[in-house]
Amino acid sequence: FTVSKPGVFMRAKNIYLNGVPANIGPCPNEWLGSVDLILHGTSKSLEDPSYGGGFLLKDILEGKDIDVKVEAINGDIIESTTNIDEITRAQMIGTRMAFKNYTAFVNPSAEPVSSIFSAIPLEGNLKGLTFSGCGDLNPLQNDPNNLIIGNGTRVLLNGAEAIVLGQGTRSSPEKPNLMVSGNLKDMEANYVGGFKTGEGGEVYDTLAIPIPVLNEEIYNNLLIKNSDIPLTVADIKGRHLPLTQTNYGAMWDNH
Incomplete structure (x- = not known):
């Protein structure tokens, strides 16, 4: 899904969805402003350990806006939101x-x-x-x-x-x-x-x-x-x- 306009950051290093960490995928997407990622259902929010991947998946499927924070490879922080309609592809x-x-x-x-x-x-x-x-x-x-x-x-x-x-x-x-x-x-x-x-x-x-x-x-x-x-x-x-x-x-x- 898209995080920002093209040209804002070169590549993502880390990403968090509602505070839940996910792994940046293998596609580099250089300067495109989009990310590929792998989310583990058992991952837990760094802000609230009682909230994890299962709660996040339900929120996504319910159509709620999800807070996205990206740490770029140069240290910049990019924050945005996404939802099920803006996620172009997702395979469980x-x-x-x-x-x-x-x-x-x-x-x-x-x-x-x-x-x-x-x-x-x-x-x-x-x-x-x-x-x-x-x-x-x-x-x-x-x-x-x-x-x-x-x-x-x-x-x-x-x-x-x-x-x-x-x-x-x-x-x-x-x-x-x-x-x-x-x-x-x-x-x-x-x-x-x-x-x-x-x-x-x-x-x-x-x-x-x-x-x-x-x-x-x-x-x-x-x-x-x-x-x-x-x-x-x-x-x-x-x-x-x-x-x-x-x-x-x-x-x-x-x-």
């Missing part, structure tokens, strides 16, 4: 979406622990439990053998047509997840946003994947229940160390 890439299953966390130590997995510091002495994952609504739970979901599968990301690029980062056979991409400008604000945690603002997105019932195996896979899905409980400080196991039914059902 979800690098790690729709984990088939995740982990619940407890805090066996005496002192509270701040974490992105808890809205407030997680109390010690096993007084609380925090978990994530959507159980039997997760598309990967409903297609465990990847009969439908794979490279090139058409999906909805935040209400916009999108495509599965392949496995996400940290994906494994035991805990698979997806990398998905779609046009940000086609997305709907009510499906994306930020939420506050003990470690500041985080981001959420909404992914929908159609699973056509083409045969009996696919149909049987769709019958999975929350109570059938194991949920490992681990120490929040040693996330890879399991303490015990429960299931998603104990978390979701009858609550």
